[in-house]
Amino acid sequence: MPDLPILVTGGAGFIGSNLVDSLLAKGHAVRVLDDLSMGKRSNLPLDNPRLQLLVGSVADAALVSQAVAGSQAVVHLAAVASVQASVDDPVGTHQANFVGTLNVCEAMREHGVKRVLFASSAAVYGNNGDGQAVDEDTPKAPLTPYAVDKLASEQYLEFYRRQHGLEPAIFRFFNIFGPRQDPSSPYSGVISIFIQRAQQGLPITVFGDGEQTRDFFYVGDLIDLLEQALALPVAPEGAANVGLSRATSLNQLLQHIGDVVGSLPAITYGPARDGDIRHSCANNQRLLGRYRVGEPTPIAVGLAALLGK
Ligand code: NAD
Ligand code: UD1
Numbered sequence: 001m002p003d004l005p006i007l008v009t010g011g012a013g014f015i016g017s018n019l020v021d022s023l024l025a026k027g028h029a030v031r032v033l034d035d036l037s038m039g040k041r042s043n044l045p046l047d048n049p050r051l052q053l054l055v056g057s058v059a060d061a062a063l064v065s066q067a068v069a070g071s072q073a074v075v076h077l078a079a080v081a082s083v084q085a086s087v088d089d090p091v092g093t094h095q096a097n098f099v100g101t102l103n104v105c106e107a108m109r110e111h112g113v114k115r116v117l118f119a120s121s122a123a124v125y126g127n128n129g130d131g132q133a134v135d136e137d138t139p140k141a142p143l144t145p146y147a148v149d150k151l152a153s154e155q156y157l158e159f160y161r162r163q164h165g166l167e168p169a170i171f172r173f174f175n176i177f178g179p180r181q182d183p184s185s186p187y188s189g190v191i192s193i194f195i196q197r198a199q200q201g202l203p204i205t206v207f208g209d210g211e212q213t214r215d216f217f218y219v220g221d222l223i224d225l226l227e228q229a230l231a232l233p234v235a236p237e238g239a240a241n242v243g244l245s246r247a248t249s250l251n252q253l254l255q256h257i258g259d260v261v262g263s264l265p266a267i268t269y270g271p272a273r274d275g276d277i278r279h280s281c282a283n284n285q286r287l288l289g290r291y292r293v294g295e296p297t298p299i300a301v302g303l304a305a306l307l308g309k
Helices: 014-025 061-068 083-088 090-111 145-164 190-200 219-231 250-261 285-290 299-306
Strands: 006-009 030-034 051-055 073-076 115-121 167-173 175-177 204-207 216-218 240-242 267-270
Touching (some): 030 061, 083 090, 145 167, 175 190, 175 219, 175 299, 216 219
Parallel strands (some): 006 030, 006 073, 175 216
16 A cells, blocks of 8 residues: 555654654655644645645544545654643643544544554653663553553553554653754753753753653664554554663763763753653663664764764
8 A cells, every 4th residue: 555645643743753754755655643732844844745734633533533534554643742741731631642542543443544653651661660671561650641641542552453453553662862852842852952952051950860860762763663663564462662771861961962062051950840750761672572673873873963963
């Protein structure tokens, strides 16, 4: 079905637009459904005749049905990606982060579309890693509405697999970074904020003592995995962690950023965010077993690429 479009929800955002570029470059037709709440038209090559943009919310069941109709597969990325935003607005974020997934499942059932990739999150483990790398069987401990919605979405996708023959490939992304991650909101990803402020010489605020850790994964490596998952003959059951299996503290991250930018501005330490996970690191053995993973990009290399160095 090479000519039917691949639907990318959230395709105008950071991860989505990187995927859209890559799919178009490989000759696929692509349809994007995005409400442009975080995503931007300027992230998309709208003059490409193989790209179609539908503007609206995944919470709108009729629009999702229209978007899914005639697609060959769905990559469901649309969500409010900020954990903190879900703490501040559980009801609002639930519409995108959970109802949106359910609408995608129903529309796929209605139109007989089978393959769906889903962007779940390391957030589902909460603090159960206890400083160690978490594998997929680690008990789940969602601490925030964002994490609850991601875990419930995963479980609904598995229900639709059993009941209606959907073929979900579920990924638990750890912290993804790279070009087009939008730094403009206080809810934005930490690397995008720190780099922009370092480049502009503006002070940086670290929430907590900076010794919290994250497993940062370069977006280019992720896009390659997503494309493999679209092409797999069988969608594997159960989620796969997407991380390097390397923990980097925010204080170490700042050192890397200082090295790449050339200097660091003033850094202040404030109270930790509510629901913030202390340590997050992926055991990525399942990922390595399922997918061809080349030499993954180390954080220093990814940061340099991000700054065009
Ligand atoms: P992003 O904010 O750049 O992309 C999300 C996109 O979804 C945006 O374009 C936004 O406009 C769109 N969107 C939001 N609500 C919508 C709605 N109701 N209807 C339609 N579109 C809507 O964030 P991202 O980092 O590219 O995240 C993509 C996906 O990956 C999200 O599901 C996020 O939860 C997940 N994820 C991201 C990370 C990460 O580190 N960036 C880690 C784990 C999971
Ligand atoms: C991120 C993703 C989330 C994903 C999760 C998976 C974003 C916005 N969030 O959440 O979608 O599911 O990874 O692990 O992409 N911080 C500061 N100062 C700042 C901003 C952040 O100290 O100005 C701190 C935060 O308190 C946190 C860390 O940096 O300790 C990372 O924050 P953030 O980039 O928002 O990501 P996560 O909450 O890990």
